[in-house]
Amino acid sequence: MIKTNLDAFIQAIEGIKTITDPAQIAKLSQDYHTFSPVLVPKLAGKVGDIVVRPDNEQEVIKVAAACAKHRIPVTVRGAGTGNYGQCVPLHGGVILDMTQMQEVLWVQPGVARVEAGAKLANIDKKAREVGWEIRLAPSTYRTATIGGFIAGGSGGIGSIEYGFLADRGNILALRVVTLEDEPQVIELRGDDVQKVNHAWGINGIITEVEIPLGPAYPWAEVIVTFNDFMTAAKFGQALGVADGMIKKMIAIFASPIPQYFLGLQPYLPQGTHAALLMVAEPSLELLPGLVQEYHGQITYQQTGKGINLGEYTWNHTTLHARTVDTSITYLQSLFPPDPNLQLLGDMYHYFRDEVMMHVEFIRTQGRVTAAGLQLVRYTTEERLNEIISYLEGQGVFIANPHSYIIEDGGRKVIDPEQLKFKEMVDPYGLMNPGKSRVLGAGN
Amino acid sequence: MIKTNLDAFIQAIEGIKTITDPAQIAKLSQDYHTFSPVLVPKLAGKVGDIVVRPDNEQEVIKVAAACAKHRIPVTVRGAGTGNYGQCVPLHGGVILDMTQMQEVLWVQPGVARVEAGAKLANIDKKAREVGWEIRLAPSTYRTATIGGFIAGGSGGIGSIEYGFLADRGNILALRVVTLEDEPQVIELRGDDVQKVNHAWGINGIITEVEIPLGPAYPWAEVIVTFNDFMTAAKFGQALGVADGMIKKMIAIFASPIPQYFLGLQPYLPQGTHAALLMVAEPSLELLPGLVQEYHGQITYQQTGKGINLGEYTWNHTTLHARTVDTSITYLQSLFPPDPNLQLLGDMYHYFRDEVMMHVEFIRTQGRVTAAGLQLVRYTTEERLNEIISYLEGQGVFIANPHSYIIEDGGRKVIDPEQLKFKEMVDPYGLMNPGKSRVLGAGN
Numbered sequence: 001m002i003k004t005n006l007d008a009f010i011q012a013i014e015g016i017k018t019i020t021d022p023a024q025i026a027k028l029s030q031d032y033h034t035f036s037p038v039l040v041p042k043l044a045g046k047v048g049d050i051v052v053r054p055d056n057e058q059e060v061i062k063v064a065a066a067c068a069k070h071r072i073p074v075t076v077r078g079a080g081t082g083n084y085g086q087c088v089p090l091h092g093g094v095i096l097d098m099t100q101m102q103e104v105l106w107v108q109p110g111v112a113r114v115e116a117g118a119k120l121a122n123i124d125k126k127a128r129e130v131g132w133e134i135r136l137a138p139s140t141y142r143t144a145t146i147g148g149f150i151a152g153g154s155g156g157i158g159s160i161e162y163g164f165l166a167d168r169g170n171i172l173a174l175r176v177v178t179l180e181d182e183p184q185v186i187e188l189r190g191d192d193v194q195k196v197n198h199a200w201g202i203n204g205i206i207t208e209v210e211i212p213l214g215p216a217y218p219w220a221e222v223i224v225t226f227n228d229f230m231t232a233a234k235f236g237q238a239l240g241v242a243d244g245m246i247k248k249m250i251a252i253f254a255s256p257i258p259q260y261f262l263g264l265q266p267y268l269p270q271g272t273h274a275a276l277l278m279v280a281e282p283s284l285e286l287l288p289g290l291v292q293e294y295h296g297q298i299t300y301q302q303t304g305k306g307i308n309l310g311e312y313t314w315n316h317t318t319l320h321a322r323t324v325d326t327s328i329t330y331l332q333s334l335f336p337p338d339p340n341l342q343l344l345g346d347m348y349h350y351f352r353d354e355v356m357m358h359v360e361f362i363r364t365q366g367r368v369t370a371a372g373l374q375l376v377r378y379t380t381e382e383r384l385n386e387i388i389s390y391l392e393g394q395g396v397f398i399a400n401p402h403s404y405i406i407e408d409g410g411r412k413v414i415d416p417e418q419l420k421f422k423e424m425v426d427p428y429g430l431m432n433p434g435k436s437r438v439l440g441a442g443n
Numbered sequence: 444m445i446k447t448n449l450d451a452f453i454q455a456i457e458g459i460k461t462i463t464d465p466a467q468i469a470k471l472s473q474d475y476h477t478f479s480p481v482l483v484p485k486l487a488g489k490v491g492d493i494v495v496r497p498d499n500e501q502e503v504i505k506v507a508a509a510c511a512k513h514r515i516p517v518t519v520r521g522a523g524t525g526n527y528g529q530c531v532p533l534h535g536g537v538i539l540d541m542t543q544m545q546e547v548l549w550v551q552p553g554v555a556r557v558e559a560g561a562k563l564a565n566i567d568k569k570a571r572e573v574g575w576e577i578r579l580a581p582s583t584y585r586t587a588t589i590g591g592f593i594a595g596g597s598g599g600i601g602s603i604e605y606g607f608l609a610d611r612g613n614i615l616a617l618r619v620v621t622l623e624d625e626p627q628v629i630e631l632r633g634d635d636v637q638k639v640n641h642a643w644g645i646n647g648i649i650t651e652v653e654i655p656l657g658p659a660y661p662w663a664e665v666i667v668t669f670n671d672f673m674t675a676a677k678f679g680q681a682l683g684v685a686d687g688m689i690k691k692m693i694a695i696f697a698s699p700i701p702q703y704f705l706g707l708q709p710y711l712p713q714g715t716h717a718a719l720l721m722v723a724e725p726s727l728e729l730l731p732g733l734v735q736e737y738h739g740q741i742t743y744q745q746t747g748k749g750i751n752l753g754e755y756t757w758n759h760t761t762l763h764a765r766t767v768d769t770s771i772t773y774l775q776s777l778f779p780p781d782p783n784l785q786l787l788g789d790m791y792h793y794f795r796d797e798v799m800m801h802v803e804f805i806r807t808q809g810r811v812t813a814a815g816l817q818l819v820r821y822t823t824e825e826r827l828n829e830i831i832s833y834l835e836g837q838g839v840f841i842a843n844p845h846s847y848i849i850e851d852g853g854r855k856v857i858d859p860e861q862l863k864f865k866e867m868v869d870p871y872g873l874m875n876p877g878k879s880r881v882l883g884a885g886n
Contacts, residue, residue, distance in 0.1 A: 242610065281553065282655040339809075
């Protein structure tokens with residue numbers, strides 16, 4: 001950014017918290033794309049020029065107006081727990097850190113309205129006080145913000161019950177500030193929320209979010225071990241389709257993945273495959289019968305406060321594995337629904353130890369299926385691409401976490417409605433520029 | 444029954460409430476098998492010799508011992524809202540009316556324990572006081588008892604979320620008294636509840652029930668009308684698989700069925716097909732978008748206290764139709780899961796007005812599918828059987844409500860575990876005799 005521009009910008013937003021210390025800026029220009037040996041060199045050195053931390057929507061509007069006026073790129077971020085480089089600024093500019101706007105505005109039966117920077121764990125805590133809880137959460141729920149989760153995430157713990165964030169009903173309203181000379185504040189409700197959902201912050205600055213809540217069941221955490229991976233996976237599928245049993249997490253890990261879970265070693269005998277579960281206490285009594293059908297062993301079961309098994313699942317699995325072995329990277333994938341898990345079995349046997357199988361059972365559009373977050377023993381980018389191509393060729397859907405291009409991820413194309421909305425809310429193309437192919441990334 | 448036996452029995456249960464008035468006995472020997480012109484003549488004149496109304500389990504034990512001693516058949520009943528002749532005594536004897544045992548023993552988060560004769564509406568009311576509600580209910584929830592629902596029912600309102608009673612987790616415990624000289628009291632938990640679930644009272648006298656509860660969402664009632672039946676059905680399927688939207692009832696009616704709903708006429712324009720829905724208020728805002736996709740019209744929407752749309756669905760549909768036209772009878776069926784509803788469409792077009800299509804969308808074993816309670820313009824038993832055979836031949840599962848034989852209903856075979864349990868709890872074969880083929884019915 002041209003220095004005079006930056007000076008003028010700083011003057012225009014006087015009174016609003018900023019960070020100008022380069023070390024701090026560098027830190028706040030990062031996310032967890034570091035899981036990818038492919039992304040690391042590509043995003044190396046990409047930093048913002050300044051971090052701005054608004055306290056309220058009025059300040060966001062002021063920042064937006066100043067950015068528009070001075071044509072300064074804006075990269076919005078929450079806790080930076082994304083894995084696709086979503087909040088790494090490719091063209092410098094302002095890092096808009098939303099974590100100061102963290103108020104839970106209200107909680108009603110089944111619904112909460114919160115500021116975009118509210119932490120998921122905090123929303124959950126407030127909701128539980130009145131008998132409800134958040135429906136969906138990434139494994140990073142302790143630090144992740146709701147705005148960041150919606151802008152950059154897709155699902156997680158709870159998806160076995162409620163599907164993905166993109167499924168109708170999982171986001172009720174989004175309030176966004178536009179990047180115009182005179183920024184507007186727009187409230188999107190109903191299906192219109194999809195104009196901003198999972199748009200990586202290219203479509204306006206989310207300031208408030210209204211989300212549905214689920215019932216605050218008393219949850220039990222359970223670990224089950226198996227001698228055979230596919231039996232473990234079939235157990236996961238069977239629990240997934242047991243409609244009378246309430247659960248919010250079914251994570252299945254092929255050996256040797258459980259060995260990376262250092263904190264869980266007492267419950268994970270060497271060489272076994274494992275299921276980490278969260279099951280509602282009223283359904284817990286039915287679990288042993290199902291476990292027995294699949295020849296599993298319950299090695300850990302905790303009602304009330306447990307060891308937070310959620311923090312070993314979804315992307316945390318990769319985090320734990322990389323703590324032990326930094327050469328490990330991962331994939332994000334979705335298997336087609338199939339009660340027999342044929343393709344899952346084929347891919348498990350085909351790659352064996354090179355692509356260690358980790359699946360999370362989810363339900364979306366009425367079908368229970370396996371979302372894969374396979375761990376890959378990385379050798380070269382070429383080999384990684386070969387693995388991805390092979391999986392895609394076999395019918396596995398890949399949301400490639402080794403690309404920072406939106407279209408390479410879960411959506412493949414940016415919805416025309418999103419593009420139309422983009423034109424309106426970001427006429428100068430200043431929001432998270434360079435992340436979308438259709439908007440000219442790589443040109 | 445031999446009169447001396449009856450006298451001895453009455454003496455043995457002294458102090459326990461009985462009814463000996465023939466008119467009253469006749470009434471309490473009935474259920475809603477009267478929907479079936481085939482069953483009516485077959486069950487005509489089948490009455491008990493005496494009605495016994497125990498106040499507590501001690502009295503049940505006393506009655507059971509006396510019945511065993513004097514070899515008196517026992518037909519257990521709740522409110523008698525079944526449709527298969529489940530509680531019509533084929534061989535006289537004792538009608539054991541459980542409706543006096545109606546206490547809600549306790550309610551905890553997600554679980555309730557109640558006496559078998561507790562009315563579903565009453566359990567629901569008590570549960571809602573602490574933020575929960577019953578998961579599954581027949582359309583007769585205002586009068587039906589939980590014991591009767593479990594012994595003779597299968598699912599209903601709520602099945603789109605939780606599946607059938609037979610799905611693991613929907614019954615947590617059953618306490619039964621055996622029909623032995625020295626009756627035992629047995630508590631069945633976990634998968635063992637299936638030994639008594641849907642056994643039509645041949646497997647012990649249920650005295651207490653532990654059931655899981657669902658979250659007490661604020662529910663909205665909605666009526667949507669459509670110009671085309673299959674579009675209405677596809678809307679039902681689409682709402683069924685919308686995992687982010689919480690609903691507990693999706694009932695779809697082909698024209699002219701809506702015309703039988705006299706109380707709803709303002710909302711059901713002549714000639715239209717209709718959907719009656721119960722949707723959680725936090726999901727309601729998403730409904731118009733979905734309705735629009737399927738070219739429907741929302742004609743009624745009520746949050747808070749509505750007109751109890753549930754009382755127009757499931758078997759109540761048949762009740763309303765028969766109020767207008769007593770020549771109408773019905774079927775109970777299940778279509779195989781199919782997002783395209785091909786078979787449903789074929790059957791709708793094949794039979795047209797003779798078999799008027801009424802489906803309830805449910806989810807069981809992980810799949811959303813259509814349960815049919817078609818209305819049939821009855822001509823002869825032969826033609827009815829022809830219709831049933833044709834449907835079965837096309838792949839529609841029929842739980843024939845024109846037979847009082849357990850095996851002709853939803854289960855087809857009685858589970859070996861149930862038969863083993865039967866031998867133990869009813870050594871003299873006194874419980875609801877004549878209803879099972881494998882136990883010698885029709886011999």
